[in-house]
Amino acid sequence: MATHPDNLRARLEDRADLLEATRLRYRALRGMLDAFFWKDRVRAHFELLREVAQVQPEVEVALAALKRRATAEGWPHHAAPMKLMAEVERLREAVLHLALKRLPEAERPETLGEALLKLEEVVLEAGPLLGRRTWARAVELLPRNLPELRAACAAAEVFERVFKRPAPEVVLPFSVSEADELRRALPLAESALAALWRRLEHFDTSGRVKEFLERRAPRAPLQVPRSGPELLLHAAFWHGVARARLRALLETRLAPVVPREAEVPELLVWLAVREGAAPGEAREARLEACEAFSDARAGLFELAAELAALSRERPSGAWNEETAWARLWSAAQRARGEEGPDVERLRDALRLFILLRGQEQTPARLFSPARARPPAADVGADVKDLAALVHAARASASRRT
Structure with a gap:
């Protein structure tokens, strides 16, 4: 059954607004490309050029769908929606013809969207007119x-x-x-x-x-x-x-480890969870391996975060020393196999702690020189394994003075 002409616009739904906006854009483009100083006109309206190019695939889909529907439902040719579609197609062909005419023959694409983007490149590569300012x-x-x-x-x-x-x-x-x-x-x-x-x-x-x-x-x-x-x-x-x-x-949170640029985004959520949880739960947040870093390097970040947190300030609330050392040792175990400048800096940080060993049950300011007491021997001097260095640091911290 044929649809009454008065109801055709309602049947077009939002496609009517798309086609009417496209008709206005096509008219403006046709005038620009047909002008004698067309490059000046295009140079002043690059946004319009890009807007038409970006929406062109959607316009093509809308025209094809409406033509199929008009054929299936027998829309009359004198109806306003049919006239709108016909005018949009006519203007599209005119704009495409003018765009291809302004392009070098060897650089003429097939679709209107590609032709407009290529036209933008041609105008920009031509450079500004004499006297044009930088801004x-x-x-x-x-x-x-x-x-x-x-x-x-x-x-x-x-x-x-x-x-x-x-x-x-x-x-x-x-x-x-x-x-x-x-x-x-x-x-x-x-x-x-x-x-x-x-x-x-x-x-x-x-x-x-x-x-x-x-x-x-x-x-x-x-x-x-x-x-x-x-x-x-x-x-x-x-x-x-x-x-x-x-x-x-x-x-301040991961020194002496220095994250690479690609690693920074993946560390942010982990740090926020680590510091935002309730007391006693924050430090339990595990950093999972991802595309930016391996499981061993994730362990390296965890070890650095534990050392930095303990050296930065005195823990508040309930604090279990054995649990803290267990986290350090677990992170060091996970970081096994990782090598590079970051690992060497962490080794030096652990050796410094061994040199400046703390007193028993005193977790604050682990690296404070004021608490330094020269040990009988440099326990970590020849140790390379991070877990072994953590164990040596734990033994140094437990040594009574």
């Missing part, structure tokens, strides 16, 4: 709807929310849920910002735009970002703040 060139090179720019801004929103508020001196400045957000935001920001800087290098052969933006990136944003370069500077600033703050936090 205007930056706006050209960084349209606000770049996918990489959107990703960088999404990550920066997390960094700003977590690190803009006043930071406590002792505890971590984020919760477990926020640590998980940071875990996902850090690699997202790294890859997105790297792609944006590469884009600037590719299209701005003089290097002036990238140099100009890199000089401004460390400055705190003073206003709400609106243009593409402002969004990049905002994201780069808060990414730098996040990296600096996290580097300081990890140094």
Whole structure:
């Protein structure tokens, strides 16, 4: 049964809004590409160009689905939805023809979306006009709807929310849920910002735009970002703040082990769980192996965290010395097989404890030189195994003076 023309728009649902918006975009693009100074027009509307290219697959799917439905249900040709679809298809062909006409013959793709993105590259590689200023060139090179720019801004929103508020001196400045957000935001920001800087290098052969933006990136944003370069500077600033703050936090909690860049995101949730649990439960959080580090290196982080926590401050509440030494020994056992500068620094830290052995039942300030008493012999001098060094440190701590 044929559908009444008055009900056809309702049958289109949200596809009607998509097609009407596409019709307006196609009309604007057709006028831009058909102009005598078409490069100037395109250069001023890169965001429109990208918006059409990004939504084009969805438009093609919508047109194909509606044409099948119109055929199956016998929609009349004079109905408004049918006229809308016909005009959108006609404009699409006109825009595709003009886009291909502006491209070199050897670089003409088959689809409209690919042609528009290629057209953007052609205009950007042509360079700016004489007298164009650096900031205007930056706006050209960084349209606000770049996918990489959107990703960088999404990550920066997390960094700003977590690190803009006043930071406590002792505890971590984020919760477990926020640590998980940071875990996902850090690699997202790294890859997105790297792609944006590469884009600037590719299209701005003089290097002036990238140099100009890199000089401004460390400055705190003073206003709400609106243009593409402002969004990049905002994201780069808060990414730098996040990296600096996290580097300081990890140094106090994992020294002398220095995490690699790829390991930092995976350590955040573990540290938040470790410090956020109830007393007596926090230290039981186990760091699982993952793609960033092996099981042995996870044990190395656990051992470093135990040593750093005991040397940083006196434990509060109930504290079991034997349990603490058991955790140290278990982490050292797990770290067997790991080698490198981090392992050697941990060995030196344990040897230092043996040299500055503490008194029995006194867990605070394990490495305090004020409590040093020269031992009869350097117990850990020739010992390489971390578990053996922990055992020697335990024996040194238990030795009565």
